[in-house]
Amino acid sequence: EPEVTQTPSHQVTQMGQEVILRCVPISNHLYFYWYRQILGQKVEFLVSFYNNEISEKSEIFDDQFSVERPDGSNFTLKIRSTKLEDSAMYFCASSTQGGQDYLFFGPGTRLTVL
Amino acid sequence: AQRVTQPEKLLSVFKGAPVELKCNYSYSGSPELFWYVQYSRQRLQLLLRHISRESIKGFTADLNKGETSFHLKKPFAQEEDSAMYYCALRGGYQKVTFGIGTKLQVIP
Numbered sequence: 001e002p003e004v005t006q007t008p009s010h011q012v013t014q015m016g017q018e019v020i021l022r023c024v025p026i027s028n029h030l031y032f033y034w035y036r037q038i039l040g041q042k043v044e045f046l047v048s049f050y051n052n053e054i055s056e057k058s059e060i061f062d063d064q065f066s067v068e069r070p071d072g073s074n075f076t077l078k079i080r081s082t083k084l085e086d087s088a089m090y091f092c093a094s095s096t097q098g099g100q101d102y103l104f105f106g107p108g109t110r111l112t113v114l
Numbered sequence: 115a116q117r118v119t120q121p122e123k124l125l126s127v128f129k130g131a132p133v134e135l136k137c138n139y140s141y142s143g144s145p146e147l148f149w150y151v152q153y154s155r156q157r158l159q160l161l162l163r164h165i166s167r168e169s170i171k172g173f174t175a176d177l178n179k180g181e182t183s184f185h186l187k188k189p190f191a192q193e194e195d196s197a198m199y200y201c202a203l204r205g206g207y208q209k210v211t212f213g214i215g216t217k218l219q220v221i222p
Contacts, residue, residue: 003157031208043158043200043212056208091158102148103210105158 002026004106006092012112013082021077021109023092032075033093033103034067036060043091049075082113116141116205120213127191128221135186135216137175137201147177147184148202148210158200161186171195191220 005024013019025032034046047057049067066078075094079086089110093103117140127133139145149161162170164177164184175186184201201213 033208035212042214045209045211048208050208058209102160102163103150107157 004092004094004104006090006106006109008109009107010110010112012114015084015113016081019079019082019111021079021090021092021111023075023077023106024073025075025092025094026104027073029094029096029104031055031095031097031101032067032069033095034077035091035093035105036088037091037108038085038088046077079111082111084113087111087113116145116203116209116211118201118203118211118213120199120201120216122216123214124217124219126219126221129193130190133186133188133191133195133218133220135199135201135218137184137186137213139182139184139201139203141182141203141205143205146204147175148204149173149175149184149186150200150202150212152198152200152215154197161199191218193220193222196220 007022011019032049035043036046037043045058047061047067048055064080068076089108091108092106095101095103119138121136147164150158151161152158173186173188175184177184196219198215198217200215202210204210
């Protein structure tokens, strides 16, 4: 069964450094998402992406964040200058029909900012 | 604004006992409601959605628009049901809002 994959599984970085989290969505899916979960808190929506552009984003997704689909398979989340409060589990998800379908999640990348 | 409330962070039940995981939502339009589950060391995955009206692994959930609730129920808990359960809501477009989650612990 096809699955969403994410790399790395754990990323440790220094405050102020740039990080790129990578995801490979399911191949026939058209909608891509990033969510994050700070330890002990709820899973929060960051951004959705369709047809090579951001379709919806939350107030968390400020200028420090960007997303890209650099080729036909990868979907990346970049944090330009990491802060301590960016430490969280970041989940990539994909779906076939956006508003008419449910989400298939990746296993997550644990980001630790020191 | 869309909001999902799961009042219990932890629910412990004995094997064979009934289970009810509570979920209340706030949304002004017609939402789509989901239950996602995360078993130990596994990824978050869909358990069921209200539009499907089906029973998955013995679980059911009914959308009650009057009470703005979408409680998850199972008549007889099994040990393999132990997991984190997240209620989620999709409002107008693509954003899905999650509750904080309830950890279900089934005691043998």
